[in-house]
Amino acid sequence: MAPGKKNAARLGAHLAFVDESGFLLIPTVRKTWAPRGVTPVCRHPFRREKVSAISAVTVSPQKKRVGLYFRLQETNIRCADVAAFLRHLLRHLRGHVFVLWDNAVIHRGKDVKTVRRRYPRRLHVVPLPAYAPELNPDEGVWGHAKRVLSNGGMEDADILGKEVRRVMRHLRRSPRLLRGFIRHSGLPLFLI
Numbered sequence: 001m002a003p004g005k006k007n008a009a010r011l012g013a014h015l016a017f018v019d020e021s022g023f024l025l026i027p028t029v030r031k032t033w034a035p036r037g038v039t040p041v042c043r044h045p046f047r048r049e050k051v052s053a054i055s056a057v058t059v060s061p062q063k064k065r066v067g068l069y070f071r072l073q074e075t076n077i078r079c080a081d082v083a084a085f086l087r088h089l090l091r092h093l094r095g096h097v098f099v100l101w102d103n104a105v106i107h108r109g110k111d112v113k114t115v116r117r118r119y120p121r122r123l124h125v126v127p128l129p130a131y132a133p134e135l136n137p138d139e140g141v142w143g144h145a146k147r148v149l150s151n152g153g154m155e156d157a158d159i160l161g162k163e164v165r166r167v168m169r170h171l172r173r174s175p176r177l178l179r180g181f182i183r184h185s186g187l188p189l190f191l192i
Contacts, residue, residue, distance in 0.1 A: 009061060013096035013124070016056040016069075016089055019138035020077045020104075021145075023051045023164050025157065028150040049157040051164050052077045054085050057137045057178055058093065066178040068141065070168045074157050079109030086115045090122060098124045102133065140181030141171060 008015060025048075034040035054077050055070035069092065071085055089097060101107055107125075116123055133139050145167045154160040171177060 007124070008096070008098045011096040012062055013098050014061070014093045015059045016093070016097055016099045017058075017136050017138045018054065018056045018085070018099055018101040019133075019136050019142065020052065020054045020082075020106075021142040022076075023053065023146070023149065023160055025049045025154055025160060028146060049160070050074070051157055051161045053142075053164060053168075054081065055138055055141055055168070056085075056089055056099075057141060057181060058089075059182070066175050066182070068168065068172040068178060070172075072161055072164055072168075074161070077106060079106045080111045082106050082109070083111035083115045086112065086123065090119060096122055096124065098126055100126045100128055100136070102136065103127045103130060135185055135187065137178070137181040137185045137187070140184055141168075141178075144171065144177065144181075 007013075051072055051074060053070060053072050055068060058067040058069065059065070060067070069085075069089060071081070071088065073081065086099065089099070106112070107127075116125060128135050145164060148167050149163055152163065154163060
């Protein structure tokens with residue numbers, strides 16, 4: 001077992017797999033139809049409105065509970081938003097928290113470093129290997145959400161935000177799906 005995993009188990013820490021994603025008003029087309037011999041054309045208004053999201057799939061080591069925490073906003077996720085999300089996680093998860101995420105620039109910014117310095121005994125950050133998004137179960141969350149929302153033409157960012165929130169709340173109440181994302185990531189089975 002890797003040293004970080006040993007520490008997490010020894011400390012009885014929560015594991016939080018964190019990632020960000022974005023949802024555009026431009027619909028993702030998964031299926032369409034047209035008469036035989038006619039190329040299907042999907043028309044939509046081109047607008048750059050979007051909903052940005054950050055979430056964490058969490059695993060409680062003692063009771064093996066899985067959870068999902070998320071935040072949505074209409075602007076890009078910045079370093080300050082990541083820091084606020086970390087504080088949100090620390091407020092809701094007791095004890096030590098190991099955050100596993102990619103090495104994105106917004107994860108290394110000043111605001112995140114401030115949060116890490118403020119909670120040095122509770123918050124432990126473990127970077128995932130570069131170019132290995134498949135190791136993060138949170139990628140499964142975003143893939144599922146985008147699959148559910150595909151083929152849906154949303155009229156504006158408010159409706160899009162409500163639909164993303166609906167899908168995320170459904171996922172939050174579906175520990176079986178969350179465990180499936182962990183299993184699919186190839187992480188050790190002791191996590192689920």
